[in-house]
Amino acid sequence: MMRGVLNYGFPLILAGLVVLFGVLSPSFLGLANAMGILHAMVPIVVVATGMALVVMLGKLDISVGAIGFAGMSMAAMLIDGAGWSPLAASAAALGVGAALGALNGFVVVVLRVNPLIATLGTMIAFRGLALQITDSRVMVLPDAMRNFGNWTIGPVFFDVLLAGAILLAVHLVHRETPFGRTITAIGNDEAAARRIGLPVGRTVFACFVISGVLGALGGVLGAAQVGAVTTFLGKGMEFTAVAVVVVGGISLFGGRGSVFWGVLLGALTFEIIRAGLNHVGANPYFYQLIGGGIIFVAMYAAALKARETRLQD
Amino acid sequence: MTVPPPVLTMTGLRKAYGTVQAVSDGRLTARAGEVMALLGANGAGKSTMMNLLGGLVSPDAGQIGIAGQAVSFAGPTDAIRAGIAFVQQELSVFGSMTVAENVFAGAFPTRAGRIDRAAMQSQARALLAQLGATIDVGRPVDGLSTGDRQMVEIARALRARPRILIFDEPTSSLSGREKALLHTAIRDLKAQGVAIIYISHFISDVFDICDRITVMRNGETVAERLASQTDQAEVVRLMLGEIGAAGRIVPDDAVPGPVALRVVGLTAPPRIREASFDLHRGEILGIWGLLGAGRTELVRGLLGLDGPVAGRIELHGPNGLAPVPPRDLRAVTAFVTEDRRGEGLLLPFSVSDNIALPNLDALSQGGVVQRGRVRELALRLIRTLSIKVSGPAQRVGTLSGGNQQKVVLAKWLAGAPTILILDEPTRGLDLAAKDDILRLAVDLAGQGVAVLLISSELEELMRVSHRYLIVRERCVAGTLPGHATEAELIAALSAPVAVQVPA
Numbered sequence: 001m002m003r004g005v006l007n008y009g010f011p012l013i014l015a016g017l018v019v020l021f022g023v024l025s026p027s028f029l030g031l032a033n034a035m036g037i038l039h040a041m042v043p044i045v046v047v048a049t050g051m052a053l054v055v056m057l058g059k060l061d062i063s064v065g066a067i068g069f070a071g072m073s074m075a076a077m078l079i080d081g082a083g084w085s086p087l088a089a090s091a092a093a094l095g096v097g098a099a100l101g102a103l104n105g106f107v108v109v110v111l112r113v114n115p116l117i118a119t120l121g122t123m124i125a126f127r128g129l130a131l132q133i134t135d136s137r138v139m140v141l142p143d144a145m146r147n148f149g150n151w152t153i154g155p156v157f158f159d160v161l162l163a164g165a166i167l168l169a170v171h172l173v174h175r176e177t178p179f180g181r182t183i184t185a186i187g188n189d190e191a192a193a194r195r196i197g198l199p200v201g202r203t204v205f206a207c208f209v210i211s212g213v214l215g216a217l218g219g220v221l222g223a224a225q226v227g228a229v230t231t232f233l234g235k236g237m238e239f240t241a242v243a244v245v246v247v248g249g250i251s252l253f254g255g256r257g258s259v260f261w262g263v264l265l266g267a268l269t270f271e272i273i274r275a276g277l278n279h280v281g282a283n284p285y286f287y288q289l290i291g292g293g294i295i296f297v298a299m300y301a302a303a304l305k306a307r308e309t310r311l312q313d
Numbered sequence: 314m315t316v317p318p319p320v321l322t323m324t325g326l327r328k329a330y331g332t333v334q335a336v337s338d339g340r341l342t343a344r345a346g347e348v349m350a351l352l353g354a355n356g357a358g359k360s361t362m363m364n365l366l367g368g369l370v371s372p373d374a375g376q377i378g379i380a381g382q383a384v385s386f387a388g389p390t391d392a393i394r395a396g397i398a399f400v401q402q403e404l405s406v407f408g409s410m411t412v413a414e415n416v417f418a419g420a421f422p423t424r425a426g427r428i429d430r431a432a433m434q435s436q437a438r439a440l441l442a443q444l445g446a447t448i449d450v451g452r453p454v455d456g457l458s459t460g461d462r463q464m465v466e467i468a469r470a471l472r473a474r475p476r477i478l479i480f481d482e483p484t485s486s487l488s489g490r491e492k493a494l495l496h497t498a499i500r501d502l503k504a505q506g507v508a509i510i511y512i513s514h515f516i517s518d519v520f521d522i523c524d525r526i527t528v529m530r531n532g533e534t535v536a537e538r539l540a541s542q543t544d545q546a547e548v549v550r551l552m553l554g555e556i557g558a559a560g561r562i563v564p565d566d567a568v569p570g571p572v573a574l575r576v577v578g579l580t581a582p583p584r585i586r587e588a589s590f591d592l593h594r595g596e597i598l599g600i601w602g603l604l605g606a607g608r609t610e611l612v613r614g615l616l617g618l619d620g621p622v623a624g625r626i627e628l629h630g631p632n633g634l635a636p637v638p639p640r641d642l643r644a645v646t647a648f649v650t651e652d653r654r655g656e657g658l659l660l661p662f663s664v665s666d667n668i669a670l671p672n673l674d675a676l677s678q679g680g681v682v683q684r685g686r687v688r689e690l691a692l693r694l695i696r697t698l699s700i701k702v703s704g705p706a707q708r709v710g711t712l713s714g715g716n717q718q719k720v721v722l723a724k725w726l727a728g729a730p731t732i733l734i735l736d737e738p739t740r741g742l743d744l745a746a747k748d749d750i751l752r753l754a755v756d757l758a759g760q761g762v763a764v765l766l767i768s769s770e771l772e773e774l775m776r777v778s779h780r781y782l783i784v785r786e787r788c789v790a791g792t793l794p795g796h797a798t799e800a801e802l803i804a805a806l807s808a809p810v811a812v813q814v815p816a
Contacts, residue, residue, distance in 0.1 A: 176428055180420040185407045185418055194407035196469070197389065198419050256409045 002142040010249070010265055014272065021276035028279045031155060039150075039157040041271045043068075043222035044240055046163050048248075048263045049170050051241040052212030053207045056174065058187045058254025059115040061211045063104060066126035068219025069229075071096040073130040075220060076139040076229045077283040093216045094127030100126055101212015105205035118238060123238065131231065139229040149224025159221050166214070171260035185205060187254025243291070269294060317344045318381070320508040321366075321477050324658065326375035328361050335361040339375065341527050342536040343508040345479055349497060350519040350540070353514045353529035354770045355604050359512055362529070363479060366625050367399055368392035372408055379476070398475035402482040403810040406454045406462050413437035413450040416468045429784040440468040443505075460491025466497065478502065479510040484518055485605060490582050496522050515786060516545050516807065530554050547601070553806075556799055560774050563597065565796035569779065570594030573733055573763035574642070575634055576615065579624035584610040588624070588789040590782055592732065597754060597764040599778030600659025601771075603806055607787035608767045612734050616643050629731075647725030651740035653717050658724075662712035664702050665691035667709050667720055672727045684757040694723035698753060715746025722753065733757055737766045751777050775802070 005250045022029040046202050047064050071093035078084040078092055107118040117150070151158040173182035182203045185193045218237065223229050248266030250257030270291060277287050319342040336358040343349045353359045364370045366377065368386030379395050386392045397569055406415050413430070414421075416437040422429045433538055435452040446464040463483065470478060480499070484492045499522055503509060513519055518758060519526060520540055528536045528551040536551050572591045579588040590612055598607045614622045617639025627634040650656055659667055669676055669687040676686045689776050691705035700719045702712065709720055718738060725733070735754060739747040755777055757799035758764045765782075768774050774781070781793040783805045793805060 012369075177426060177429060178423060181410065181418070181421060181428065184410055188407035188409055189405070192403075192407065194405075195401070195405045195420075196419055248322055255407065 047218035050211035064215030065213035065234035068234035071216030072219035097216025105208035146227030396476035398470035599774035601785035633677035647730040651737035665705035
């Protein structure tokens with residue numbers, strides 16, 4: 001009974017929320033609103049996908065929001081100052097993400113600094129770097145970029161398809177390749193992984209680079225949706241990404257969970273609640289309270305589940 | 314019957330770590346289709362020999378030959394390439410991954426970058442079948458028994474088709490049935506021509522499945538015997554060598570005080586099979602057994618530190634002996650081990666703070682720690698234990714090992730325990746410090762404390778034990794009086810498990 005609730009509870013709660021908001025505000029159930037919710041999820045899904053890999057290792061990368069800001073600031077400067085095309089500038093932003101992710105990887109793998117502390121430091125430093133680049137100004141992006149960010153194919157936003165493809169690709173890499181299985185092995189028991197000769201350092205480094213690239217991509221897609229780079233870009237994104245991953249059932253201790261379902265269900269949960277509260281005209285600060293509650297419930301459910309598994313042994 | 318030539322010959326090996334000569338003359342051979350046991354007491358040099366063979370360290374002198382060719386390993390991968398595989402005591406399995414993934418971790422078969430699951434699963438199934446194990450290769454390792462996990466680990470070792478397979482303490486956490494399965498698997502591997510090296514503290518296991526036995530002592534290989542031409546008693550004698558003159562510092566015929574603790578039928582398989590004994594006030598009861606016999610498991614089980622145990626524990630109270638839960642026993646017991654830091658000694662803290670920490674309730678008034686009382690307590694214990702310090706404010710990290718151990722004792726003694734359990738209390742200490750700790754134990758017993766002592770240095774036990782509790786293969790096999798002769802004591806280590814002494 002308990003087990004059933006824990007295994008299927010998530011989709012049930014999500015469905016319940018949709019029904020609840022649908023009753024309170026019938027327009028919530030419309031296609032346009034559903035597409036809007038998916039569209040709004042795009043930046044966090046992309047960032048959380050990278051975060052999911054790092055969390056699978058049993059580590060954290062809380063610099064991703066700052067990387068998104070830094071990458072996009074660089075892109076905006078290249079468009080504005082050097083006349084780059086939005087596409088080339090976006091590619092440069094991903095390059096910045098890779099470089100900053102590599103720096104995180106270096107600090108964690110080579111200098112052996114605790115990942116939370118390492119990325120807490122780089123989070124502050126990268127945000128400072130971005131503010132330096134933009135001189136703390138709001139940068140307006142060209143229309144082409146804004147059009148791309150809100151481009152629809154039929155009823156579907158293009159960036160939703162892009163984010164979905166990235167999520168699925170990372171999911172498959174995690175499940176079906178030696179690299180992905182090595183990530184899970186490290187998350188289970190890093191010392192054992194070293195003992196049997198798995199390439200621990202290389203794998204951890206690669207995950208931080210991927211997390212950096214996806215952090216930057218999240219920044220680019222988020223900025224393209226609104227058509228501007230503000231100093232708030234990516235702020236708090238790292239914690240939302242961690243929350244999404246955790247609520248989606250990926251263990252913070254590493255090695256357990258599904259990238260695809262974890263990120264999708266986690267992001268849907270937060271976005272449906274945010275959009276739903278918005279729809280029924282609730283106080284926006286109320287959302288934060290609910291969000292905190294969800295994280296608590298998800299962690300408690302995970303703890304219960306772990307206890308059930310142990311009792312079975 | 315013709316004897317096959319050795320696949321592995323290790324000769325004249327020497328290895329020192331700093332000033333410690335871990336191995337001074339190591340020899341070991343292994344033959345295809347045979348199981349060679351490697352035995353030795355703690356510190357005999359077995360692990361160093363295995364580290365040399367695994368390419369983890371390189372020898373200072375001596376040769377390793379494989380199939381007649383001299384080899385030298387720059388690292389573990391060289392050893393693996395030479396056909397050597399280990400099944401370590403500490404399992405390296407990944408719980409959330411499938412059995413097949415665990416077997417192939419580090420060498421996944423791929424097709425166009427993607428893991429070829431069909432091939433991986435069929436090969437994993439074949440490797441496990443070779444071991445006689447039937448485990449669903451598609452299920453996660455979570456929820457498998459320890460025995461099955463070990464099969465997964467062995468299958469991983471076999472994946473590389475090793476010529477030489479080393480088992481390091483493979484049965485220490487297995488149940489009887491799992492052990493039998495493992496031994497069947499080892500016999501099958503032997504029949505397939507693998508050369509096996511088997512390291513174990515369970516001497517009866519060794520005689521069960523090994524063809525030859527190599528014994529090491531103090532870094533030297535002292536004997537190689539055919540298992541069929543020796544017996545347990547000879548092997549134990551070879552392992553221990555001459556036990557030095559004991560120089561007892563307790564009288565042989567002390568009259569024991571009343572029973573402080575009675576243990577009846579303590580059982581927690583596979584850690585403790587059956588333990589019943591009495592511990593008297595004012596006595597030092599030496600736990601007499603080889604490493605791996607279950608000495609530490611016994612005392613930890615008694616204190617309920619490793620999960621629930623069956624059986625009865627009775628403690629002497631105002632109304633005589635009464636059954637108590639392990640929690641009540643812990644409240645009156647001081648438990649000191651070799652692991653000084655693990656026991657909560659805070660090295661950057663002062664001696665007095667370390668002593669005060671577990672006793673803060675008694676040292677405070679209205680929720681505020683009374684510095685004066687802390688200092689008083691520390692000074693008193695420094696004096697009674699003669700801890701060599703400049704003062705109670707000296708930091709523990711700057712003390713010698715022996716004095717650190719005394720601070721651990723002081724921490725516990727502040728609570729006036731009635732039972733003192735010492736598990737390898739002198740490990741790593743110099744001779745004078747060892748002597749100090751032993752004399753302290755004798756003094757405490759003289760004051761009426763009931764002392765239970767574990768030591769791998771049998772001479773130590775022989776110096777201070779009023780009685781011996783014989784522990785063998787996870788059972789209490791009996792007791793011997795303090796005046797037992799060396800021959801009686803050695804015989805007790807190797808005799809087959811038979812009698813249970815009534816409590």
